[in-house]
Amino acid sequence: MKKYVIAGTGSRGSESYIKPLTELYGDCAKLCGVYDSNKKRAGLAAKMAAYDVPVFDEWENMLRTVKPDCAIITTVDAAHDIYIISALEAGCDVISEKPLTTDEFKLNKIYKTAQKTGKKVTVTFNCRFSPLFMRVKELLEEGVIGDIYSAHYEWLLDTSHGADYFRRWHRERRHSGSLLIHKASHHFDLLNWFVSDTPVKVNAFGSRRFYGTNQPSGGINCRGCSRVDKCNFYWDINSGTHFKLYTDCESEDGYLRDRCVFSDQIDIEDTLSLNIKYKSGISAAYSLTAHSPYEGLSIALNGSGGRLELKSFYGSGIFAGARGSSITVFNRYGEQVCYHVPSSNHATKTMLEYPELMRGMKNSGHGGSDGMLRNALFRGMTADPLSQMADLKDGALSIGIGIAANISMREDRAVRLDEFIKFM
Numbered sequence: 001m002k003k004y005v006i007a008g009t010g011s012r013g014s015e016s017y018i019k020p021l022t023e024l025y026g027d028c029a030k031l032c033g034v035y036d037s038n039k040k041r042a043g044l045a046a047k048m049a050a051y052d053v054p055v056f057d058e059w060e061n062m063l064r065t066v067k068p069d070c071a072i073i074t075t076v077d078a079a080h081d082i083y084i085i086s087a088l089e090a091g092c093d094v095i096s097e098k099p100l101t102t103d104e105f106k107l108n109k110i111y112k113t114a115q116k117t118g119k120k121v122t123v124t125f126n127c128r129f130s131p132l133f134m135r136v137k138e139l140l141e142e143g144v145i146g147d148i149y150s151a152h153y154e155w156l157l158d159t160s161h162g163a164d165y166f167r168r169w170h171r172e173r174r175h176s177g178s179l180l181i182h183k184a185s186h187h188f189d190l191l192n193w194f195v196s197d198t199p200v201k202v203n204a205f206g207s208r209r210f211y212g213t214n215q216p217s218g219g220i221n222c223r224g225c226s227r228v229d230k231c232n233f234y235w236d237i238n239s240g241t242h243f244k245l246y247t248d249c250e251s252e253d254g255y256l257r258d259r260c261v262f263s264d265q266i267d268i269e270d271t272l273s274l275n276i277k278y279k280s281g282i283s284a285a286y287s288l289t290a291h292s293p294y295e296g297l298s299i300a301l302n303g304s305g306g307r308l309e310l311k312s313f314y315g316s317g318i319f320a321g322a323r324g325s326s327i328t329v330f331n332r333y334g335e336q337v338c339y340h341v342p343s344s345n346h347a348t349k350t351m352l353e354y355p356e357l358m359r360g361m362k363n364s365g366h367g368g369s370d371g372m373l374r375n376a377l378f379r380g381m382t383a384d385p386l387s388q389m390a391d392l393k394d395g396a397l398s399i400g401i402g403i404a405a406n407i408s409m410r411e412d413r414a415v416r417l418d419e420f421i422k423f424m
Contacts, residue, residue, distance in 0.1 A: 006072040009036040009045035013074035022050035041249040063090040081106035093120040099185040100395035102177030104420035123395030128388040129369040131342035146305030151284040162290035166211040166261040178268040180402035189398035197278040203414040204405035206269035210291035217262040306331040
């Protein structure tokens with residue numbers, strides 16, 4: 001029976017860890033303490049657990065008192081390093097939500113501490129457990145397009161999902177490192193995972209074209225805004241009970257979950273374009289749009305044996321009714337081969353071979369991927385044929401692309417990852 005503690009009790013920490021860890025994993029894991037810099041939120045989150053979990057006022061005191069086997073970190077991104085490093089020094093393994101951290105200085109401190117202590121850092125990339133992406137990885141491992149030469153990668157966030165990043169703490173670079181770190185670390189990890197290669201160089205361009213001061217603002221946040229009847233981005237945070245973790249705790253630290261998406265506080269980009277070079281010579285073109293009229297992604301991988309195209313459209317945007325996914329391979333024999341698209345109800349080959357992945361995935365978030373990831377974290381895997389469990393290096397390389405892109409935009413040049421990642 002492993003003992004766990006958690007730092008960070010926002011929606012991710014509470015819904016993805018506190019509730020399921022205490023409800024579903026009582027035979028192998030015990031949550032022994034929760035901590036949040038907002039003490040009131042920590043108390044509310046602890047009440048979501050299936051059994052009594054102590055709430056601690058101080059992180060270090062929780063580590064000393066509980067002596068956990070593992071610490072789960074789900075705080076604001078820019079604070080990850082503080083909790084990861086102290087947990088490692090206390091003799092704990094660490095499970096960190098993506099992104100691992102937000103800049104090169106914190107990254108190198110984490111790596112140095114992990115090397116010194118010999119403890120394990122796991123980064124939670126739930127996209128690796130999405131049945132759709134698992135099927136693509138299986139096909140690539142089977143060699144359906146041979147050696148990979150290049151990739152074209154576009155990710156679209158609609159004006160429901162995308163706008164939400166500009167309401168929250170993510171909108172300030174000092175907290176999130178920008179969307180290139182917070183959001184795109186998912187995307188970069190997928191790309192690294194698909195091509196099984198190491199990124200070495202990045203050239204990037206980005207701007208803020210839609211949010212921020214590009215449209216009129218009527219106030220600090222949506223509640224009490226003077227433009228309620230005129231703004232298409234008005235959001236009623238009190239429409240449900242889910243966000244009481246935030247509204248009921250504002251008095252503690254002043255954090256507003258429904259801030260205006262057209263605020264002059266916003267300093268991150270909403271329109272981004274990157275070129276990425278890999279060690280083997282693979283080149284990739286990536287773009288992120290956070291204000292699309294619909295949500296989805298398009299990934300094309302070109303190889304010696306043909307081209308694989310993955311398309312997926314979903315979300316709540318204007319074209320949400322057209323949601324769906326497809327995996328198509330165009331080979332060198334003039335054939336177009338359409339492959340079965342898995343879902344949370346239709347298993348991939350790997351899921352059938354390792355059924356422990358599937359336990360608990362029903363009704364779990366992100367199409368079942370969250371449940372499979374938790375099973376792998378807390379119950380373990382008999383084997384990991386697709387290399388789904390991401391370690392410290394994987395976490396570093398995913399944000400390494402984003403860090404390099406931020407430097408590239410700031411200094412108007414191409415940036416090598418080994419300029420700032422000391423262990424490349």
